[in-house]
Amino acid sequence: MSASEAQPTPRSVDAVVVGAGFSGMYLLHQLREQGLSVVVFEAGTDVGGTWYWNRYPGARVDVESLAYSYSFSPDLEQEYQWEERYPTQPEILKYARHVADRFDLRRDIVFRTRVTAATWEEDAGTWLVRTEHGDAVNARFFVMATGCLSASKMPEIPGLESFKGATYHTAHWPHEGVDFTGKRVALIGTGSSGVQSIPVIAEQAADLTVFQRTPAYSLPARNRPLRPDEIAERKASYRAYRQAQRESAAGIPVTVPTKSALEVSDAERDVIYEAAWESGSLVNLLSTFTDLATDQAANDTAKRWIHRKIHEIVKDPEVADDLCPDYPVGTKRPCLDTGYYETWNRPDVHLVNLRRTPLVEITEKGVRTAEREYEADIIVYATGFDAMTGALTNVDIRGRDGVSLKETWQAGPRTYLGLGSAGFPNMFMITGPGSPSVLSNMVVSIEQHVDWVAGVIRHLDTEGLRTIEATPQAQDDWVAHVNEIAGYTLYPKANSWYMGANVPGKPRVFMPYAGGVGAYRKRCDEVAAKGYEGFALTV
Ligand code: N01
Secondary structure: OOHHHOOOOOEEEEEEEEOOOHHHHHHHHHHHHOOOOEEEEOOOOOOOOHHHHOOOOOOEOOOOOOOOOOOOOHHHHHHOOOOEOOOEHHHHHHHHHHHHHHOOOHHHEEOOOOEEEEEEEOOOOEEEEEEOOOOEEEEEEEEEOOOOOOOEOOOOOOOHHHOOOEEEEHHHOOOOOOOOEOOEEEEEOOOHHHHHHHHHHHHHEOEEEEEEOOOOOEEEOOOOEOOHHHHHHHHHOHHHHHHHHHHOOOOOOOOOOOOOOOOOOHHHHHHHHHHHHHHOOHHHHHOOOOOOOOOHHHHHHHHHHHHHHHHHHOOOHHHHHHOOOOOOOOOOOOEEEOOHHHHOOOOOEEEEEOOOOOEEEEOOOEEEEOOOEEEOOEEEEOOOEOOOOHHHHOOEEEOHHHOEHHHHOOOOOOOEOOOEOOOOOOEEEOOOOOOOHHHOOHHHHHHHHHHHHHHHHHHHHHHOOOEEEEOHHHHHHHHHHHHHHHHOOOHHHOOOHHHOOOOOOOOOOOOOOOOOHHHHHHHHHHHHHOOOOOEEEEO
8 A cells, every 4th residue: 555545544653753864764773773663754755865855967965975974883884885985866875775775774664755743742742743644643752854954945036837848946856867958958046956966957958047146165076986995994994983073073074273364374375275175175175274164354365265266267257256255155055066167168058147137037938137038948946945944844843732843933943952842842853953963964963863862762761751851941051052152153144044044034043053063962962961951851
């Protein structure tokens, strides 16, 4: 019987997990190992989460494969053969599928099924979770493993429905791919998805016009096949490497900078930036100096240097100018690309700067700006996500006294450690707002959260406790701390999705925790060691 035919049969499990991406898969494995019954609901037809949905041309991860992989199973680490430094979406999806098979995960995953609502039932002390097919499941624990970038977003442009050609969003790419051969393509959006797909679409299309509201900072990935010797070396030292990941700032060990960008000579700074540019690693660039994230003048040195690079590569000086961002480097998520700036030298690729000529509407034939209409056969929307909170508030989650998570978070997300929210007992978020999440190597942060959640459930069961819930005081203190740390940085200076700025009406709050993965993990471990300090536990 397919999920869509299933009649609502109330069932009872220990834990309901929403999402079968990297978080949900590992959580399922961990909780099952602890003897819990678990059901995972997944909207897609297979595992992989982000790597299931984002199949756009050129999609790759921007963290190296030997670092962007599970650490929980040393056997898995040794067996798996990564091929490229920065694997493509199909290669990462293959890895996720391999993990699902190897740990026999699929038998507890219900695919093609979106969770629509979850309600805390006080008397029973359980969550009642409902799906789009009308199923209802009772569970002691409810975990949103829905990812930070999964609620995709179309732009607010009049006339979206009127276009007669084909439209695609990068986050919902057709499984069979899209043939751009001979087509005139319009692409809106120049974040990571746009920057990765533009060079590949340009290769195939007859003509590509890109509509840019804000330029991105992008670094060449210098992707290549992995060498056998570097794979062997990492495999021989994986335990130490994983530990270094856990203690690092972003889940990727780097040489910690010791100098301010302002205390070295121009020539010395150029050499350091050039080495980072050549390395093809975003963390290398962002950790060149101690103060890029916190000092405007220091950051300006990186900004000027990258502007110069863009002008060196892009031949048309006006196009190069338009591609130079004006916000501080790193305050919007930087991109890792393959041939991005070089693509602007092609005669069949055109840039429309929406700051100069705003986008007016989508028409039957294409895209109209304040200046003219651009006819197209295909429109690609690379317009991103309602990040960090969208997937959580899209589900009608009701905690104590029927209080809605969406309403509670109207002025911005409020969590304790990004793991739980006051008023929502026995509910956890994996990489929720208020945790390092998107500022880190996601797999490292996912594993840390899953281990912590599995630990807390073990603690409750061992101690004969029934519920755990963040206290309002601990939550207030944590939210204040998250804001305080963000306030030391330049992050709030950019209109980024980190700040909710890409969604009209969304409160401007810096959502991830900028204190670093290592320090954050220590804090979570201390909280656990002190009997889950800041949480109320009941029998
Ligand atoms: O989305 P984005 P994304 N009119 O929000 C523009 C991760 N990721 O899918 O900046 C015109 O970054 C918008 O303009 P602006 C990564 O964390 C990782 O590219 O809001 N334009 C922006 O240019 C990344 O940061 C990888 O002014 C409009 C673009 O659309 C995150 O996912 C790969 C518009 C959206 O960019 C999101 O990336 C892909 C409008 N109305 C994604 N609305 C890797 O691992 C939006 N835009 C490499």
